[in-house]
Amino acid sequence: MITITIDGKKISFERPVTILDAARAAGIHIPTLCHHDILKPYGGCRLCLVEVEKVPKLQTACSQYVSDGMVVRTETEKVVDARRAVLEFLLINHPLDCPHCDKAGECELQDLAAKYGPAMGRFAEGKRRYPENLEDPLIVRNRERCILCLRCVRMCDDVQGASALSVTGRGSKSYIEPFSGGAYDCEYCGNCLAVCPVGAITSRTHRHGFRPWLMEKEVETVCSYCGVGCSLVLQVRNNSVVRSVPRSGLGLNRGLLCSKGRFGYDCLNYGDRLDAPLMRRNGVLERVTWTEAINCIADRMKEIKRENGSDAIAGIVSGRCTNEDAYVFQKFFRGAIGTNNIDSVAGMAYGPAQRFFEKILVQGVTANPIQGISDSDGIFVIGGDPTAINPVLGLQVRSASKKGVPVIVVGHPGGLKRYSKRAFIMNSAAETVFLAALVDEIKRRRPLPGERPVLEEIINGFRPAPLEDASKMSGFGPNDLVDTAHALSNMSRPSIIIGRDIVQTDTGHMNLLFLAALTYLLNGRIYLLSELPNEQGVLDMGCQPDMLPSGRPLTVETFRKRCEETLGIIIPPAPGLSYAEMTEAAHEGRIKALYVMGEDMVLGLPDSNYVRGALRNIEFLVVQDRFFTETAKYADVVLPALSWAEKEGSYTNLERRIQLTRKAVEGESIEEWKVISEISKTFGLHMGYRSAADIFSEIARVSQIYRELTLEGIADGKSVWPYRGGPLRYDMHTEGTKLPDIVSVMEESGMSGVHVRREAHLFHSQNASRYSPALLSITPEPHLKIGDILADRLSVKDGDRVKVSTDAGSIVLSARRDPCLPDNVVLASTFDGGGIFEITKWRVNPITKAPASDVNGVVIDKEEAITVLHKDRADSLVGG
Template identity: 35%
Template sequence: MADNFKFNVDGRELQAKPGTLLIDACRAAGIEVPAFCYYPGLSLQAACRMCLVEIEKTPKLQTACTTPVAEGMIVRTSTPIVVDARRAMLELLLANHPLDCPVCDKGGECELQDMVFRYGAAESRFREEKRHVDEQQWSPVVYYDAPRCILCYRCVRVCGEGMDVWALGVVNRGARSEIAPNHGDHLDCEECGMCIDICPVGALTSGAYRYRARPWEIKYVSTICTHCGDGCKTTLSVRNGKILRGNNRDHSGINGEFLCIKGRYGYDFIENPNRIRTPLIRKDGKLVEASWEQAIQTIAAKWKEILHRRETGTQEAQAFGVIGSNHTTNEENYILQKFARTVLKTNNIDHHRTVDYAALIRAIANAIAKPVGDSAARPASDFLARSKDLSIASAVLVIGGNPTDQHPLLAWNIREGCRLNGTRLYVINSRRIPLARKTFRFLPIAEGGEQNALEFLRGERDAEKRLQGATPGGREVTAEFLNDFRDKLGQEKDLIVLFEAALSGECVAQLVEWGSRLPGRTRFIAQGDYSNSRGAADMGLLPNALPGYASVEDNDARLRFENAWSTTVPAEPGMPLHDMLAAAAQGKLESLYVIGANPLKGWDTAASLGGCFVVVQDLFLTETALVADVVLPAASAYEKSGTVTNTCGELQKLSKGMEVMGTRADLDIFSRLAGALGVTQAPLKSEEVLEEIRKLVSGYGVPLVNIVAGGAELVAPLDGFQPVSATHTANVKSSRDTLFTSGTLGRYSSSLQAVPERTTRTEPDPA
């Protein structure tokens, strides 16, 4: 690393690494250099000319955004000439810019307004008429008003360079230049809305938010998006108890400025008219509205009866099955499994597993316990990667899946790494997924061939032979190609491997074993589908594992929880999700309690759950809720606080944005149910539950400072880990959501339903 350059700005001695742009160096030192077109991480434009500064021995003013710092450079950023130049640029910008700020959607949070306020002239010297072009609607969520556009090209770059979608471009020339969408008068894109957020003025506005509020009337609530497993921070704009938009304009959180359509617009399921707002009880075969008291008492009465029969030993069937959620908070999941294990006295608890986290944790624990060769044991952080690590890793391997659609933030970070840090991207896929455009090496495989590819990486000759030959996409895979792929990968010293449901159980163990043989550090990200899939697994919504993947069969582990909970926990592993459903259908389960999950979707509902007493708590009347005996209206993640853990293992905090009348947070419902069953189970508040989790759950004892401040901590449930028995791999299945679907929530989000790409976006071509 070369020495820092020393230079002088406005009389202050500064230092920066060679190659640092002057504008960054100034800003880092708190010296304000205004700019519209300069945007960290995107290509340089030098178009807005706002960052002109004086540099000694250079006759003309120079753009600080394109000038690298130099040793001994003397810079002035606020001389009369510089001030005059800024004023001149703003005067010219305002010349054609409509001055209808009072009715402009951007008023109050407009960079042009702010700049004029600070640097601009107070009056216009122009008399000529401004050029008018009518506003255009490019999609249900994107509007463009050309006269307001200052042509900073941020939108074009974020869409092209950042998203790799290239849906925006510049057309025409001179004063007639404007931004245009990729399909004549409309967009065909990912509808991520990045272009809107990045727009410094009111040129690009959001169909969901425009003209609904002024920024100063808004309360901003930073929380975590409740859709995919990436856990992006989204800042909700709330006014009068209504969420008006989601964005992340302060670039805080693990995702910086990034959000996809779901994080930006997908909150709107909360006000869907189909939302359940009253408890429902089945009467004469029909679900009818009931009070909370009636509903709770109905459940409690039934469950007491079952519990009593079990105690008196008069039942043959399994008493209870519990299916938890991928969306509820860690605190709720923790309390749910505690409720199941200590009150309902069952390990019949599971959730829809979308990737095999348990197998990954187990494999890493084994790798730590038995290091390869004579190498020293490595810390867990050498095996688990945070989402942002993808932007700086020297190499990334993506096996299967389509992160662009299923893990938009991870894909964004991978692209950022490729673009800015020269990350070598290896992709193994049966389809030409969008990330394939960024690859260093792409290995085409047959549909479902991920395991075979892993065997090939591990050096199995037969697997290698199976990969050779012509692919459905018309490419020829040769032995040389395969060897080159494996050799290159085999030399990587800082690799992050992403896998999804296609590799589970023993395969994950093999993958980790292979990874630990690579020369450097190899880290893993298991890609699960939903906002708290990882948290559901970590918190023990598993039939064979207590929180932190502690085996229920391990006496020491169980004892630890039993002591903390002052009660006993069954030692027998419970039934996995599908066994519970099958048992219910066969009349071998007395009651099924389903929380924020829809296990009957895709099932033949005619094969109903027999005489099983079904309790569902959810936001909507899902296929499962429709066959329930009692339905309890639950609150969504935007309506409560707590913590969630993203698919990489980053623990973050939810903040309550609003309330929906009639609903209850799942945690409250658990407490009420426990109370009705005569249990006075503490703790009751989310913060208290988190304290218990931090004490008892392996890996969760992380400091809270960062999390409370809106940041994230990586949790690695590996300390004191006792391997649990292998899970049934058949139980791991991805929902394969796209950018425009999101399980049940997606079905009730009007924005996700409204964008045409929901139907036009096709699966990538075969590789």
């Protein structure tokens, strides 16, 4: 026990803490500048100086640890004098341009000078002059205001791990800059500007437009970009969101955000929002009233139901819809239309993967807290770059790596390049063979745990390919494979991080089985990367063709009956069509009416031409979206939707945390659930909800996994399912699963030539970021990453235009050289419609029902003069 006295107060601690933390515990405020809760103690600014008895010099409270019997005084004359002096030194160079500084009003230096310091320095010499740097599209640097506390550099190095900022020069002539000295070449997380205590690093998105004292309200909510679900605060003025900021004590992101969360909020204020329903009359979409639109939908859907039966109607939900919207949507389809043809974007990869792992391994194996990643003793990443798809989760991987935890990546390492021990990039067939070889090698090193006999039987019975063949096909030496297997075998509690690209491929079902075997052998925990904020939620809500709310199979009569009784509806007993199957059915003319809520199918599904064909074949298409999307162009009725910041609701993140999204601004539309319940009324199904809370309480009644929760109750962000230990899901039997004969994969794959894979982009999140000017300013167009060897062969430089062609057509993309890539794999970003989905062939995996997102045997040419001749065509292809 350590007992110390601070300003006369006695206080005891179990473990040594810093004087600063001790003072805080005693309720005593010590001013700081370079200290920040997220960062390690630094002791650079000398503002937290305190007097310690028997120590001749003043001590920095932020870095000095307490010891037993210490007597500390925090506000003596000597201390106050020293603080005043420090502040005066800072004011030698810090300009007093507060009136037009964006930081004014929330500037820590301003506050401290007001409390302790002189208003200005006594220095007669001039201040240091540097022009403000406006070269970057998003971040403004003002070196004059910088006080060199190095919070930004430490944030960038130690926490974000991007190492994009550093100090140039020495002493009073030093300043902070990115490597280029001008524009940033970084991840644009903006965490540097968040920790800057003064106005040296500011955001351009609200430049000279933000005044903290003019904000009308601050709304705590959850980010709507990816499946991590970071908490953020939206600052609102004049019914418009001026800034989104994290709070250090709030949510699982603990004060951090990524580029999308910090800058992507501006899609809320994007000009081309839909504000009235549109209806197709004589081939043209015209503005109509809500009543007209709703009546039209009701009439046409009833007509189609009468003529073609309920199963000719289908519905698709986006992973951006709230739980409440998704729940009402499936209730409408099951209860009013009478079909189970409901699926979501999560049905493409996240859903099948989760279902498979939970089925074959154990319930909840994919439900793990994100913070757990940094506590694991090994990390295996496959199918996507976590630092791009779920950046705040990716930081956990980096933080583990810094502690010495080995990180092994299969696929492009992306933001984990400096943090991974090994990265293996190859085509998708080779990945399957590689995984099989790993499972076989690990099997020899680790005993089977004896927990799941079914899976052990599969693992024991599986015939791997000879190591030499596997190594030849993957392009890595046998030693690489053996070493990797050895490294994995040494892990006792690894995190297995899985992205959707491993599922969305021809051999996706095999990959899942091998990954399950790997997880089982290594006693791992699975993290499924989720590109949308509510993929988990829409699954939980029953937006699946064969599952009821709470993930219970609809084919089991007792579950169906219980659900029918609680809701007072009749649910058809036969499972409906999955997302991919619906698209196929539409293509074949079996789906006559389709209701798409929040999803842009043309850009979201591989093979855009196939999807366009499917949409054209649909007799009656309803699209409900915030923007006039590519899919909306084919619609018969377009309904405007509200964004996540304009309504109440809840999101369930990838770790199953159910979080509240609050209304920050008034939108120019009606909540989706309200619109659907209006349509439902015409079918005779009265839902009678008055608010999102009403819907949530019904969800809590019908769903075992949301039971006893209320919308107000989840506001603390601590509601994670499964909880209280009870079984939540029906334990499904594993039948008919067997590990594939890997030799046949090698023979049948036929993967030769250049293989194009999808690249999930850090600055873009499927199609929502298309409407964020800030995110577009960082990366305005999609690009193709080419390895050096291939690029040299084609004599392609960064920024050159290249044409990527398959049988399905060709696209023109801007090239980026990437030294990591081998010569037979290229990566294409898919945002904004210019990506590979234009030239992917429609292939659906029969087992996972996931459409493949990769394409093999592409031809890449450099576009020379042709680009100029056919510029319009190239532009139209690039622009989608």
